[in-house]
Amino acid sequence: MSRLKLFYGAALVDEAKLENYEEVLSRVSGDLLIGASEGKDGYGWVDLPEKGHEQIIKVAEALKSFDSLIHIGIGGSALGNKMLFDCLTHPFYNELSREERKGPRFYLLDNSDPHLFLSVLDMVDLSRTGFIVVSKSGTTAETMANFLALWEKLKENKLPNLAQRIVVITDPNRGALRKFANEIGCLTLEVPQNVGGRFSVLSPVGLLSAAVQGVAIEELLHGAKDMKKKLFERNSIDNNPAWILAALSMEHCLAGRNMLVFMPYLSRMNSFTEWFAQLWAESLGKDGKGITPIRAIGAIDQHSQVQLYTSGPNDKLFLILTEEKSKRNVFFPEKLEEDSLNSLSYLLGKDMKSMLNCEAQGTLAALAKSGKPVAWMEMPNLDAYHLGGLIYFFEYLTAITGGLMKVNPFDQPGVEQGKVYTRALLGKEGAETEKKEAESYMRHIRSLASVI
Structure with missing residues (x-):
């Protein structure tokens, strides 16, 4: 190198x-x-460069025929994808002709923001669009919210062969997305079990969308x-x-x-x-x-x-x-011929x-x-x-x-607490105690207000 x-x-x-x-x-x-060799949680990223990418290339080929690609994820399941896209493709990739591009136009649904969701849908023809949805747990609230809303749109439009339009990247054995993929029979790739989201860009999480856009992932x-x-x-x-x-x-x-x-x-x-x-x-x-x-x-x-x-x-x-x-x-x-530009x-x-x-x-x-x-x-x-x-x-x-x-770089307890409160406030069954806790903190935050 x-x-x-x-x-x-x-x-x-x-x-x-x-x-x-x-x-x-x-x-x-x-x-x-040592942690990577023993399969310790969080250490799997160490060996990702040696993992095979043949299956990723194969799945990418199935998505290249679409006119647009929508990637659904958040945090480590989205930032790496955007990073690879921005670093290695044309800055105005989506505006190039199909002949000039090496793959479909690329759109990212990360935040659970209705304006973003509807704006992306404004830009695509759903009948000519492929989808990647990424969540290791299959329960990430923002990702699943975007996915559920999109899945409903696809069914409303009565599009044929829905399973052939979607690739799911999730835990190999469990979670709502794994069950969904098994139920409808769509293509799947695995999030390595001992790789955290923010370290996952060199796994199928980041590499699939890049391969669809023509990025040389082997390089x-x-x-x-x-x-x-x-x-x-x-x-x-x-x-x-x-x-x-x-x-x-x-x-x-x-x-x-x-x-x-x-x-x-x-x-x-x-x-x-x-x-x-x-x-x-x-x-x-x-x-x-x-x-x-x-x-x-x-x-x-x-x-x-x-x-x-x-x-x-x-x-x-x-x-x-x-x-x-x-x-x-x-x-x-x-x-220069112009005297006015002599200072340059x-x-x-x-x-x-x-x-x-x-x-x-x-x-x-x-x-x-x-x-x-x-x-x-x-x-x-x-x-x-x-x-x-x-x-x-x-x-x-x-x-x-x-x-x-002397901190564990592979966990995120502060993030997890916010996720627990979010699901509780949305009415998740069995989270009544957490809901009361979150509401109590919000009452305290609102106790002093200044309004203009």
Whole structure:
């Protein structure tokens, strides 16, 4: 794999302090391999790059004939799909002709928002649309709400062969979706039992919709496999960028900088920052601990957030990511005839990719000058192979940072409590106590109100 470079000279941490984490990081990294080999809950993502993808390709072929594809899921069953779509397809994919696209137009139903639901239906012909529905438990309220509403629409339209239009991705043995798939006989893929949602993008959860859109998922997995080999082979903080970033994150968190600003200088990675935010926040926010992820995109957020970052409180660690080369570029003219544009002569003969990377370096320098801690990552280019490696890198980084913080990075008790209250408020049988609890908290919240 081409090298993923990490520069941390402006991270404002004594290297000797980072070395103090080496022994713990070695143990935590080794525990990941042991946990995966033993099939421990939450550790299955470690081995996903080696899993076969032939069945995913086969199911994807069954969906490619449709004009549109609607993917139904939320959280880890949706953010990864959007991330792969945005990073690896044309920014205006749905507006391309069928000949120019490599698959159906793609729509995502994640939030249980009626405006979103009806707006997606406005854009598709249901008779020419395929559907993927993803829920490991088969009971995720938002996903099942969208699915139930959509299933009713399909029956109302009396569409033939409904089972051939739907692919269910769920637990292999249990849950409402598994029972539904068995009842109607639709195609199914399995969510690996020991893989959590936010770590599932390199499983059928994320790979199926990407394969339908023509993404080379074998290259994604190849990149992830190569990254896995390097990360687990490098057992020194001197030669493992993930260990360095984990130690930096921990050291700055202890120093009161418990926010991590992740700022790629690529517009296509906007959804990657959303995927990372869930991965980082839901994995590390436990037991009163945590490092808050802040999403930004360069150079856009130079004009909206960098004022705060350079001149505001010193409570953040900054991670900026750039791409060395781009397959597409725009070149500026060598000379200008208009005198009114002479002030722009510094751009002449340059190209847009170089300009974007100079803007990243300008932000890095400005943050360093203001005394803020900065790390910089540079990847060769954003294609399926390197994206697969980057995904695995951040999953591994998150898991070992959880180990340093002494939290379980693979559970989400705070999320589960909200789900319990939601189902109770909707009238789930047997949840009367939880309903009374939730209503009591809501009465307290409403006890003081200000109305205009």
